[in-house]
Amino acid sequence: MRMSAGELQAYLVKEFPQAFGPGRVHEVVRVDASGISLKLEAGEEHLRPGATVSGPAMMGLADIAAYAAILAAIGPVPLAVTTNFSINFLRKPAPGAIIADAGLLKLGQRLAVCEVALRAPRPEGGDPSATEGEEELYAHAVTTYSIPPRVI
Amino acid sequence: MRMSAGELQAYLVKEFPQAFGPGRVHEVVRVDASGISLKLEAGEEHLRPGATVSGPAMMGLADIAAYAAILAAIGPVPLAVTTNFSINFLRKPAPGAIIADAGLLKLGQRLAVCEVALRAPRPEGGDPSATEGEEELYAHAVTTYSIPPRVI
Amino acid sequence: MRMSAGELQAYLVKEFPQAFGPGRVHEVVRVDASGISLKLEAGEEHLRPGATVSGPAMMGLADIAAYAAILAAIGPVPLAVTTNFSINFLRKPAPGAIIADAGLLKLGQRLAVCEVALRAPRPEGGDPSATEGEEELYAHAVTTYSIPPRVI
Amino acid sequence: MRMSAGELQAYLVKEFPQAFGPGRVHEVVRVDASGISLKLEAGEEHLRPGATVSGPAMMGLADIAAYAAILAAIGPVPLAVTTNFSINFLRKPAPGAIIADAGLLKLGQRLAVCEVALRAPRPEGGDPSATEGEEELYAHAVTTYSIPPRVI
Numbered sequence: 177m178r179m180s181a182g183e184l185q186a187y188l189v190k191e192f193p194q195a196f197g198p199g200r201v202h203e204v205v206r207v208d209a210s211g212i213s214l215k216l217e218a219g220e221e222h223l224r225p226g227a228t229v230s231g232p233a234m235m236g237l238a239d240i241a242a243y244a245a246i247l248a249a250i251g252p253v254p255l256a257v258t259t260n261f262s263i264n265f266l267r268k269p270a271p272g273a274i275i276a277d278a279g280l281l282k283l284g285q286r287l288a289v290c291e292v293a294l295r296a297p298r299p300e301g302g303d304p305s306a307t308e309g310e311e312e313l314y315a316h317a318v319t320t321y322s323i324p325p326r327v328i
Numbered sequence: 329m330r331m332s333a334g335e336l337q338a339y340l341v342k343e344f345p346q347a348f349g350p351g352r353v354h355e356v357v358r359v360d361a362s363g364i365s366l367k368l369e370a371g372e373e374h375l376r377p378g379a380t381v382s383g384p385a386m387m388g389l390a391d392i393a394a395y396a397a398i399l400a401a402i403g404p405v406p407l408a409v410t411t412n413f414s415i416n417f418l419r420k421p422a423p424g425a426i427i428a429d430a431g432l433l434k435l436g437q438r439l440a441v442c443e444v445a446l447r448a449p450r451p452e453g454g455d456p457s458a459t460e461g462e463e464e465l466y467a468h469a470v471t472t473y474s475i476p477p478r479v480i
Numbered sequence: 481m482r483m484s485a486g487e488l489q490a491y492l493v494k495e496f497p498q499a500f501g502p503g504r505v506h507e508v509v510r511v512d513a514s515g516i517s518l519k520l521e522a523g524e525e526h527l528r529p530g531a532t533v534s535g536p537a538m539m540g541l542a543d544i545a546a547y548a549a550i551l552a553a554i555g556p557v558p559l560a561v562t563t564n565f566s567i568n569f570l571r572k573p574a575p576g577a578i579i580a581d582a583g584l585l586k587l588g589q590r591l592a593v594c595e596v597a598l599r600a601p602r603p604e605g606g607d608p609s610a611t612e613g614e615e616e617l618y619a620h621a622v623t624t625y626s627i628p629p630r631v632i
Numbered sequence: 633m634r635m636s637a638g639e640l641q642a643y644l645v646k647e648f649p650q651a652f653g654p655g656r657v658h659e660v661v662r663v664d665a666s667g668i669s670l671k672l673e674a675g676e677e678h679l680r681p682g683a684t685v686s687g688p689a690m691m692g693l694a695d696i697a698a699y700a701a702i703l704a705a706i707g708p709v710p711l712a713v714t715t716n717f718s719i720n721f722l723r724k725p726a727p728g729a730i731i732a733d734a735g736l737l738k739l740g741q742r743l744a745v746c747e748v749a750l751r752a753p754r755p756e757g758g759d760p761s762a763t764e765g766e767e768e769l770y771a772h773a774v775t776t777y778s779i780p781p782r783v784i
Contacts (some may be wrong), residue, residue: 178357191377225343231391233411236384242672258383260564260624262718264736264745264774280773282722286590287563287626289720291772311613316737316747318720320564320624322591410744411685412716412776414566416593416622433620434570438742439778441568443620461765466601468585468595470568470622473714474743488693529647535714536692543687562687566718 177214178251181207184244187252190270195240204244211279212248214241215297218271222262228268229314234294235263241276246321249283255324256288258276263317273297279320285325292317333359336396339404344448347392349463354389354465363431363475364458366393370423380420381466386446387415390469394442395426399415401435407476408440415469425449433470437477444469482555485511488548489555490538499544499591506541508548509553515583516552518545522575533618538598539567544622545580545593553587560592560627567621577601578618585622589629596621634707637663648657651696658693668704670697671753674727684724684772690750691719693706694773697732698746702777707738711780712744717745719773729753730770736765738772741781748773 177182180185185204187199196202200242206213214237216222222233241260246256282289294315331339334360338358348354358365368389369373376382391410398408414427423442434441446467488567489508492502500506505526507578514536518541520526522625526537536555586593600628633642641660645653652658657678662669672678680687695714702712712756731753738745752769 180756194373221346228381231413233386235387235391235413239383239387256419258417259384259418260414261387262412262566262774264737264776265410266407266745272407281720288774289722307423313737316745316774318718318772320720394604414622414718416585418593418626433568433617440572441620461592468593468622470620472568498677512716524770525650535695535717536688539691539695539717540688540723543691557683561724562721564718564720565687565691567715572713 177207177209177248179248181205181212184248187247189243192240196291203239207248211277211327212241212245213278214244214276216274216276218269218274222272226268228270229274231265234265234269234315235261235317237274237276238292238294238315239265239319241278241292242317242319242321245278245280245290246283246288246323249280249288250323253323256321258319259287259322260320261317262319263315265315266313268315269294270281285321288321288323290297290319291320292319294314329359329400331359331400333357333364336400340396341471342380344392347375351448357427359400364393364397365430366396366428368426368427368428370426375423378420380422381426381454383417386421386426387413387425387468387469388415389428390415390444390467391471393444394469394471394473395429397430397432398435398440398475401432401474405475410471411439412472413473414471415467417467418465421446421448421463421466437478438475440473440475442471442473444471452462467471481511481552483511483515484510485516485551488516488552490556491551492548492612501582506544511552514527516545516549517582518548518580520578520580522573522578523594527575530572532574533578535569538569538573538578538619539549539565539597539621541580542567542579542596542598542619545582545596545619546623546625549582549584549590549594550587550627556628559627563591564624564627565621566623567619569619570617573618589599590627592625592627594623594625596623607618609624633663633665633704635663635704637668640668640704644700648696654760658696659760660732661731667703667733668697670700670732670768672730672732674725679727682724684726687721690721690725690730690771691717692699693730693772694719694748694771695750695775696755696772697734698775698777699747701734701736701746702744702779703738705736705744707743711778712777713776714775715743716776716781717773717780721769721771725750725752727772735777742779744779746775746777746778748775
């Protein structure tokens with residue numbers, strides 16, 4: 177990875193001040209060799225009728241998580257743009273925290289393809305495997321970013 | 329169609345007061361046999377770095393346009409939920425109005441599939457065909473809604 | 481368009497002899513400014529249990545129709561490759577002819593996005609509008625092709 | 633899982649004799665709690681110009697792998713039908729064996745969502761982790777099946 181969690185968070189605070197930073201609801205919570213994780217604290221403004229987190233809120237989270245995964249892998253490239261975004265909604269999330277785990281399926285010269293799983297946070301101190309698996313998935317997205325030519 | 333443009337607008341104002349109604353940026357501009365159109369007046373809060381309308385703003389517009397097309401066709405069914413959403417981003421829209429034209433590809437007992445084209449508004453009084461075609465498309469989405477059992 | 485229906489057919493016979501040409505089941509039936517149409521005569525080998533045309537047969541038809549639409553627009557570019565393919569299956573087709581109508585949503589320098597509608601043939605000599613509309617759609621696909629750099 | 637690898641293979645031989653069984657190129661190679669794997673021995677008839685395995689061949693493999701994963705989980709339900717299929721092509725596979733790993737993201741009352749990864753086989757006797765990771769992925773698909781009402 178070309179950026180640490182701290183560097184990625186700092187970059188996103190600067191580039192997306194409305195989403196990341198003091199008083200904002202998005203946060204980088206993991207960067208490692210397999211990808212990155214963001215956390216969204218879903219509040220009133222993210223709910224739809226029925227008091228579950230809205231589809232567009234989840235789509236926005238998945239889109240920015242994919243972008244963050246690309247940034248972490250190749251360094252800051254502000255010109256990357258989403259070309260295709262596909263999501264399946266699996267279960268309705270209650271208000272509260274949502275984790276987006278994003279990993280790259282392909283990082284090519286022109287296109288990056290990223291998989292994003294949206295899920296409930298795992299309980300702290302608990303057995304991590306206890307809450308893994310399909311049961312906790314809220315949504316699953318695959319997204320393609322067009323990336324500008326770059327020097328490697 | 330089971331709802332007129334006025335009925336659809338009134339319903340959306342009630343159900344999505346944060347998006348539709350006085351001072352809000354979404355509006356129903358067409359309901360006819362082939363589908364519906366919404367208009368979004370994209371402002372500061374819808375922009376991404378580079379001053380073009382953000383992907384999540386366009387995804388939110390497309391999602392609600394598909395929902396409105398289903399409402400217009402079968403009447404108010406608040407429990408319809410998106411199960412799949414896929415979008416291709418084609419051109420970056422400048423700030424200003426975006427039109428979402430939504431039409432149903434299938435309206436079944438359990439699933440509705442809807443196609444949504446996002447484009448620039450056509451100039452008033454101008455030749456409508458002059459700005460038609462692929463050139464003006466910002467994005468194209470296809471979405472599936474799961475609809476609750478209903479009486480027809 | 482850079483290729484006529486005859487030129488496109490001849491090119492596909494040469495490049496995909498197993499699909500196009502004498503004794504084969506695919507055929508170019510339209511090339512005009514809005515796109516192209518292919519016809520598949522679905523036979524025994526295209527059926528799934530239940531005697532309807534199989535999903536993979538429809539996916540193959542949609543994929544090649546998108547490729548043909550790109551060829552017709554930019555001329556023979558054998559290196560174009562599909563990067564993303566998304567399809568919604570709407571109604572089960574009975575054995576017999578299926579028409580694929582393909583049109584480009586975007587033709588960029590690096591990516592082409594194409595929409596494909598699969599439907600029943602319209603009855604000859606009948607009112608063409610009589611069978612238009614959502615009722616006859618079997619499936620709807622959107623596909624992205626990566627195209628090699630080219631001279632325009 | 634409701635079916636073992638042997639039961640699943642026997643069922644697919646009966647239902648899809650053109651794909652599974654003696655002299656056929658598809659085979660069940662794994663069934664466990666996390667899903668199933670199929671193997672396709674791609675031959676001449678699966679190649680496209682350039683001698684790589686064709687997109688439709690990979691789409692067909694992914695579609696049947698998703699179907700097999702559902703069968704393994706809920707038992708034989710011949711009426712399940714694909715409603716949505718989305719695939720990203722990541723790398724061109726050379727002729728030879730392709731493995732499809734399929735796992736369920738959701739198994740609901742009406743819809744099942746399945747993820748399928750297409751990859752090269754792992755070398756026998758080698759370190760399984762040595763060839764894991766994004767590098768070996770040929771394609772990645774997500775598919776939705778509509779499943780008939782059933783007794784659990």
